[in-house]
Amino acid sequence: MADSMLAVNGPIIALEQKADKFATAKTLAGDGFTIPENAGEIWCYPSDACHWHPTGTPTSTFGHKVRANEMFLLKTNQQAAKIIGDAGAITLTVAYMKGARRGDGKGGMTRPY
Numbered sequence: 001m002a003d004s005m006l007a008v009n010g011p012i013i014a015l016e017q018k019a020d021k022f023a024t025a026k027t028l029a030g031d032g033f034t035i036p037e038n039a040g041e042i043w044c045y046p047s048d049a050c051h052w053h054p055t056g057t058p059t060s061t062f063g064h065k066v067r068a069n070e071m072f073l074l075k076t077n078q079q080a081a082k083i084i085g086d087a088g089a090i091t092l093t094v095a096y097m098k099g100a101r102r103g104d105g106k107g108g109m110t111r112p113y
Contacts, residue, residue: 013039014096022050023089025057025082028074033094035079040099042074044083047091052083060086 014036021031028042029035035042044052044066051063052072058064063084066072074081076099083092 011098012095013098015094016096017091017093019091020089021092022083022085025059025084027080027082028094029080031083033092036096038099039079039096040076041097042079043071043095043097044074045069045071045093045095046083046085049086050083050090051086052081054078054081057082058084060084 016033018032046066046068048068050066051058051060052066052074053063054074054077056063063082064072
């Protein structure tokens with residue numbers, strides 16, 4: 001999906017959606033998402049049920065359970081959390097909120113962030 005350019009002065013700095021992801025436990029960046037350098041909180045909207053864990057490796061029965069089509073929030077210090085689809089690959093829509101920096105200190109300034 002092409003990047004979405006939103007109002008620079010708004011709280012959301014970018015949106016991203018990818019299909020067929022998280023069949024195995026991976027981080028957002030590890031599964032191809034581009035987290036802006038100045039991202040703060042990240043809102044995630046999965047197409048199907050999934051689990052996520054901020055420091056460990058989730059499974060389809062371990063971690064924070066999220067039902068299909070329900071949003072969950074990754075705070076700045078949780079940007080490296082791993083996510084896994086309960087029944088295989090899922091489509092994930094991500095909204096990056098304006099913040100001070102990426103939690104993992106990585107990333108680059110591309111686009112008008």
